[in-house]
Amino acid sequence: MYALVDANNFYVSCERVFQPRLDGRPVVVLSNNDGCLISRSAEAKALGLRMGDPYFQVKPLLEQHHVTVFSSNYALYGDMSRRVMWYLGQVAPAVEVYSIDEAFLDLHGLVPFVVESLDAYARTVRANVLARTGIPTCVGIAPTKTLAKLANRLAKKLPALGGVLHLDSEDRRRWALEQVAVQDVWGIGRQYATKLHAAGITTAAALAGCTEAYARRHLGGVVGARLVRELRGYPCLGLAPSEDGTLARRSLCCSRTFGRPLSAFPDVTGAVSAFASRAAEKLRRQGDAAHLLTVFLGKSRYGPEPPPYSCSTTLTLPVATSDTVALVRYARAALKKLWQAGHRYTNAGVVLDGLEPAGQAQLGLFEVAPVSEKRARLMAELDALNRRFGKGTVRLAATALAPGQVVSPWEGQAQWRTPQYTTRLEDLLLVG
DNA sequence: TCTGGGGTCCTAGGACCC
DNA sequence: TCTGGGGTCCTAGGACCC
Numbered sequence: 001m002y003a004l005v006d007a008n009n010f011y012v013s014c015e016r017v018f019q020p021r022l023d024g025r026p027v028v029v030l031s032n033n034d035g036c037l038i039s040r041s042a043e044a045k046a047l048g049l050r051m052g053d054p055y056f057q058v059k060p061l062l063e064q065h066h067v068t069v070f071s072s073n074y075a076l077y078g079d080m081s082r083r084v085m086w087y088l089g090q091v092a093p094a095v096e097v098y099s100i101d102e103a104f105l106d107l108h109g110l111v112p113f114v115v116e117s118l119d120a121y122a123r124t125v126r127a128n129v130l131a132r133t134g135i136p137t138c139v140g141i142a143p144t145k146t147l148a149k150l151a152n153r154l155a156k157k158l159p160a161l162g163g164v165l166h167l168d169s170e171d172r173r174r175w176a177l178e179q180v181a182v183q184d185v186w187g188i189g190r191q192y193a194t195k196l197h198a199a200g201i202t203t204a205a206a207l208a209g210c211t212e213a214y215a216r217r218h219l220g221g222v223v224g225a226r227l228v229r230e231l232r233g234y235p236c237l238g239l240a241p242s243e244d245g246t247l248a249r250r251s252l253c254c255s256r257t258f259g260r261p262l263s264a265f266p267d268v269t270g271a272v273s274a275f276a277s278r279a280a281e282k283l284r285r286q287g288d289a290a291h292l293l294t295v296f297l298g299k300s301r302y303g304p305e306p307p308p309y310s311c312s313t314t315l316t317l318p319v320a321t322s323d324t325v326a327l328v329r330y331a332r333a334a335l336k337k338l339w340q341a342g343h344r345y346t347n348a349g350v351v352l353d354g355l356e357p358a359g360q361a362q363l364g365l366f367e368v369a370p371v372s373e374k375r376a377r378l379m380a381e382l383d384a385l386n387r388r389f390g391k392g393t394v395r396l397a398a399t400a401l402a403p404g405q406v407v408s409p410w411e412g413q414a415q416w417r418t419p420q421y422t423t424r425l426e427d428l429l430l431v432g
Numbered sequence: 433t434c435t436g437g438g439g440t441c442c443t444a445g446g447a448c449c450c
Numbered sequence: 451t452c453t454g455g456g457g458t459c460c461t462a463g464g465a466c467c468c
Contacts, residue, residue: 016436021446030436032436032437033434033435033436033437034434035435036435036436038436038437038468052435053435054434054435055435056433056435057434057435059434065458072436074437098467098468099438099439099467099468100438101468102468152439160442186466187465187466187467188466189465189466189467190465190466191464191465191466192465192466219465220441220442220443220464220465220466221442221443221444222441222442223441223442223465223466231436231448247439249438249440250440251440252438252439253437253438253439253441254437255436255438255440256436257435257436257437260433289444296455300435301435302434302435314461319438346446347436347437349437350439365439372440406442413434
C-alpha cells in the first residue's frame with residue numbers, strides 16, 4: 001500500500017501560516033518576475049482563475065474581487081516543505097519526496113502491528129502535519145502509486161471524505177476510476193488526453209479497461225503499459241526513498257526570465273555567471289560533481305520573431321567538478337560560443353548534467369586533480385557563510401553588480417514578496 | 433509593457449565496436 | 451567485393467510531472 005500526502009494549494013497555505021487573516025479569502029501566488037499564477041486558494045479557483053494565467057491578463061479580475069497577491073518566496077516554501085517532510089519521515093517506514101509539496105509513503109507492514117487501520121493512521125498524520133506546520137493536506141491510499149494519486153485527487157475534490165480516501169476494496173477502486181476524467185490521470189497530459197478522447201476513452205475507468213497493446217502503441221510504450229496496469233491495481237512503480245527528506249537530482253538547472261529583454265553581452269554574462277554560481281551551490285549541497293554543463297539562451301515566444309526560441313550549447317568537462325570558479329568559467333565560455341549580437345534575449349539558464357558523487361572523479365593516467373584541497377575548503381567556507389548570512393553574501397566578482405548598478409539588470413519584478421520568516425533572522429516574525 | 437522554473441523517463445537513430 | 455548479427459554509447463526530441 002502507498003499513500004500520497006499532498007498539500008492543499010501549498011504556496012498559498014505557506015503565506016497563510018504567517019497571515020491567518022487570509023483564511024477564507026481569495027489568495028494567489030505569482031511565478032518569478034510576477035509572471036503567472038502558480039498557486040490559488042480555493043476561493044481564487046472559484047473565481048475562475050486558472051493555473052498559469054498571466055498576471056497582466058487577470059489583473060482586472062484580481063482587483064475587482066480584492067484578491068490578495070503574493071510574489072513567490074521560495075526560501076519560505078522550501079523551508080516549510082522540509083518541516084512537513086521531516087515529520088512524515090518520523091511516522092512512515094519509507095518516504096519518497098516527490099515534489100516540494102507531495103510525498104509518497106510506503107505503508108507496507110504497518111497494519112495490523114503498528115497501526116490498527118490505515119484510514120485512522122492517515123487522519124492522524126494529516127492532523128499532525130496541520131498542527132505542527134500549519135499546512136493542510138489530503139491523503140490518498142491505494143495499492144499502487146497511480147491509484148494513490150487518483151485517490152488523493154478525489155480526497156481533495158470531495159469534502160465529505162474529510163481529506164482522506166483509502167481505496168481498500170475492488171468496489172472502491174472501480175468507483176474511484178469512474179469519478180475521474182482521463183485527462184486527470186497521473187501521466188496523461190494534453191497530447192495523450194486529446195488522442196484518448198478521440199478514441200472515445202474519457203474516464204480513468206475506460207483507460208484501465210484498454211488493452212496493453214493499445215497503451216503501448218499510443219501512450220509512449222512501456223510508460224503507457226505501466227500506467228494502465230497501475231490503474232488496474234498491479235504495482236509497477238516502486239518507492240524511491242529520499243535520504244534525509246530531500247531529493248537528490250540527476251540534473252540541476254538554474255534559469256530565469258530576465259526582468260526585461262537584454263541585448264548587451266556584459267548583462268547576459270553577469271546573469272549566466274550568477275546562474276552557474278547558484279547551480280554550483282545546489283550541486284555541492286547534494287554532494288555531487290558535474291561533468292556536463294549546458295548554457296541556453298531564449299527569446300520571446302510571444303513576439304514577432306519566428307522560432308527557434310532558444311539555442312544551447314553543452315560542454316563536456318575534462319573532469320567532473322562542483323567548483324564555482326571552474327563552473328562559472330565554463331559557463332562564460334559556453335555563452336561566448338552561443339552569443340549572437342543584435343538579439344533581444346528574454347531568458348537564460350545553466351544546466352548541470354552527468355552528476356556523480358564529488359571526490360570520486362576518475363582521473364586519467366596523466367591528469368592531475370584540478371581542484372585543490374584548498375579550493376574545496378574555500379567552497380565549503382563560501383557555502384557556510386552564505387547559509388549563515390543569507391544567499392549571495394559572498395560571491396564571485398563575476399556575479400557582482402557593475403559600479404553604479406543598484407539591481408542586476410536581469411532581475412525581475414517581485415512586488416509582493418513576503419519576508420523569509422523562517423530562514424532569515426532579520427525576518428523572524430515578532431509577536432508582542 | 434507584462435506569459436515560471438524547475439525536473440523525470442523513454443525512444444529512435446547514428447556512430448562505433450566485435 | 452560483399453556479407454551478418456549482435457552489442458554499447460551518445461544525442462536529440464518528445465512526452466510527462468509539479
